[in-house]
Amino acid sequence: xxxxxxxxxxxxxxxxxxxxxxxxxxxxxxxxxxxxxxxxxxxxxxxxxxxxxxxxxxxxxxxxxxxxxxxxxxxxxxxxxxxxxxxxxxxxxxxxxxxxxxxxxxxxxxxxxxxxxxxxxxxxxxxxxxxxxxxxxxxxxxxxxxxxxxxxxxxxxxxxxxxxxxxxxxxxxxxxxxxxxxxxxxxxxxxxxxxxxxxxxxxxxxxx
Amino acid sequence: xxxxxxxxxxxxxxxxxxxxxxxxxxxxxxxxxxxxxxxxxxxxxxxxxxxxxxxxxxxxxxxxxxxxxxxxxxxxxxxxxxxxxxxxxxxxxxxxxxxxxxxxxxxxxxxxxxxxxxxxxxxxxxxxxxxxxxxxxxxxxxxxxxxxxxxxxxxxxxxxxxxxxxxxxxxxxxxxxxxxxxxxxxxxxxxxxxxxxxxxxxxxxxxx
DNA sequence: CGCGATCATCGATCACTGATCACTTATCAC
DNA sequence: GTGATAAGTGATCAGTGATCGATGATCGCG
Numbered sequence: 001x002x003x004x005x006x007x008x009x010x011x012x013x014x015x016x017x018x019x020x021x022x023x024x025x026x027x028x029x030x031x032x033x034x035x036x037x038x039x040x041x042x043x044x045x046x047x048x049x050x051x052x053x054x055x056x057x058x059x060x061x062x063x064x065x066x067x068x069x070x071x072x073x074x075x076x077x078x079x080x081x082x083x084x085x086x087x088x089x090x091x092x093x094x095x096x097x098x099x100x101x102x103x104x105x106x107x108x109x110x111x112x113x114x115x116x117x118x119x120x121x122x123x124x125x126x127x128x129x130x131x132x133x134x135x136x137x138x139x140x141x142x143x144x145x146x147x148x149x150x151x152x153x154x155x156x157x158x159x160x161x162x163x164x165x166x167x168x169x170x171x172x173x174x175x176x177x178x179x180x181x182x183x184x185x186x187x188x189x190x191x192x193x194x195x196x197x198x199x200x201x202x203x204x205x206x207x208x
Numbered sequence: 209x210x211x212x213x214x215x216x217x218x219x220x221x222x223x224x225x226x227x228x229x230x231x232x233x234x235x236x237x238x239x240x241x242x243x244x245x246x247x248x249x250x251x252x253x254x255x256x257x258x259x260x261x262x263x264x265x266x267x268x269x270x271x272x273x274x275x276x277x278x279x280x281x282x283x284x285x286x287x288x289x290x291x292x293x294x295x296x297x298x299x300x301x302x303x304x305x306x307x308x309x310x311x312x313x314x315x316x317x318x319x320x321x322x323x324x325x326x327x328x329x330x331x332x333x334x335x336x337x338x339x340x341x342x343x344x345x346x347x348x349x350x351x352x353x354x355x356x357x358x359x360x361x362x363x364x365x366x367x368x369x370x371x372x373x374x375x376x377x378x379x380x381x382x383x384x385x386x387x388x389x390x391x392x393x394x395x396x397x398x399x400x401x402x403x404x405x406x407x408x409x410x411x412x413x414x415x416x
Numbered sequence: 417c418g419c420g421a422t423c424a425t426c427g428a429t430c431a432c433t434g435a436t437c438a439c440t441t442a443t444c445a446c
Numbered sequence: 447g448t449g450a451t452a453a454g455t456g457a458t459c460a461g462t463g464a465t466c467g468a469t470g471a472t473c474g475c476g
Contacts, residue, residue, distance in 0.1 A: 019424085037245050041463060051426050053465080062463065116389070136393075163396040167383070167405045174382020175375070181324065188371040197375045200415075204408055227453090249434060259455050261436080270434065 020058045022048050024072075027065045032110020036066055066114055067131070073111035074135035077104050081142045088150040095202035097146055098172055102194055105176035112180060116173060140169060147205045154206055164205060171201045228266045230256050232280075235273045240318040244274055281319030282343035285312045289350045296358040303410035305354055306380055309347075310402055313384035320388060324381060348377060355413050362414055372413060379409045 026047040030039040041062050045052040059065045085097045105112040115136075147168065148161035175197050179187070187193060234255040238247040249270050253260040267273045285308075293305045313320040323344060355376065356369035383405050387395070395401060 040461075042461085050424095052463090053427085054425055056464070057424065116386075160396070163401050163404065166396060166401060167408065170383035170386050170405065171379040171409075172382065173386055174380065175378035177385065178324070178378050178381055188368065188374060193371050193374060196371065197378065200375065200412055201379075207408075248432080250432090258453095260434090261456085262454055264435070265453070 019048070019050070019054075023055060023058055023065065024068060028069050028110050028114070031066065031069070031114050036114070069111060069114045071131045071135045073108065073115040074139050076108070076111070077101070078135065078139040078142065080104055081139060085142060085146060088146045089153070091150070091199075091202040091205055094146055094150060094205050095198050097143060098168070098198045098202055099194075101143075101172050102176055102198065106179065109180045112176065116177060140165070143169060150205050168201045168204060171197070171204075227256075227258070227262075231263060231266055232273065232276060236277050236318070239274065239277070240316075244318070244321075278319055278323055279343050281312075281316050282323060282347055284316075285309070286343065286347045286350065288312060289347060293350060293354060296354050297361070299358070299407075299410040299413055302354055302358060302413050303406050305351060306376070306406040306410055307402075309351070309380050310384055310406065314387060317388045320384060324385060348373075351377060358413050376409045376412060379405070379412075 023044065027039070027044050030044060030047060041055055042052045044065070045055055048054075055062075055065070059068070080100050081097060084100045086093050088094050088097075144161060144165035147165045151159065151161050151164075175194065178185070179190070179194075231252065235247070235252050238252060238255060249263055250260045252273075253263055256262075263270075263273070267276070288308050289305055292308045294301050296302050352370065352373035355373045359367070359369050359372075383402065386393070387398070
């Protein structure tokens, strides 16, 4: 017995980490559908099948639920980028990574909303949760690294990979967030729009 | 006396339309500082110097206050674009318009938030407030028109001005919304970032 | 088996939110 | 004066996020 007096893991009905996951799943669905401020903790609790105070046994606040979803979304994105991103030989390789980004956002609009289209909070006071900041920077770091790598291989290209990466990231985020937020807008052919947008931004990594 | 039985305009202390403007001014300042959901109607009322129910004599709801600010902001944007946008001879003229767009967003972050980065609502059910939608589309229409005009003058450029305008708009929106939503991010020099971003997107209006 | 200890859970409740209503107050025309 | 009318308010409502003490259920241990 390596641990002298370990606490005993209760089994109960659906207690433990599973409850936590249930709560997160319900919250993700509800937040994505009705928005963070359009969903009450009581609604989340009801969707899970527990009472409202129970949520506070797993999370310190409603905001912490949203933050956890936020962090997970970034981790998921980071994983996809790490898997799909090669060492960039040409802008086309960058385009592949950008496409991964778009697909992730459109496939997980709920998570993307919670992650990027947040309201207020971040404004001034809140220094932004460390994990949130870290997971976000990690995903962004992959993109930045790709662009820096590409520019290094082609010294005739532009400089300042940091600023360029931020520009390209912003360009991607704009398209994804608008496609999600305004499905009723008379967009031109979606696939063509995305494809051209991605290629344009990827080409920017070398132009000038 | 053209009007048979007109209602008598009360003077009182600060009644009438002026009160309405005071409320809007206070709400704009508070919303911008603490966010829409970080400000209560009681705080707004206190800032104006009236009781909370008084607000409901001028506005049907807190949301209506935000909507009014939203519509006004977009009218302002539309006006700025109309004033500052010339018939585009070159991408530089488009860049000027884009720069107006960015400056507007950064100067009116809360209005911009309510306009584009809203939560839920637009999702499915709500058909989006007519005035809001109209003012938004009007501003976008100016940009689209500029790009179509530029392409028409230089037939060697690309086609599909609609799709291109959407791409450029998305690119602008992405930068503005991220700069607003994530002030804590280690952005490179802001002015340089914006300037290059704008020029890049403007150049896209003719490339290929 | 029984008996604390422990932990998940819940009803009750708090301060606060947006919104409503009956009531008072102040100003007007006459 | 007097009534009419609009402006403004205190009291209050249902619903919110969050807290707390009590209730069980489950465990290791005798």
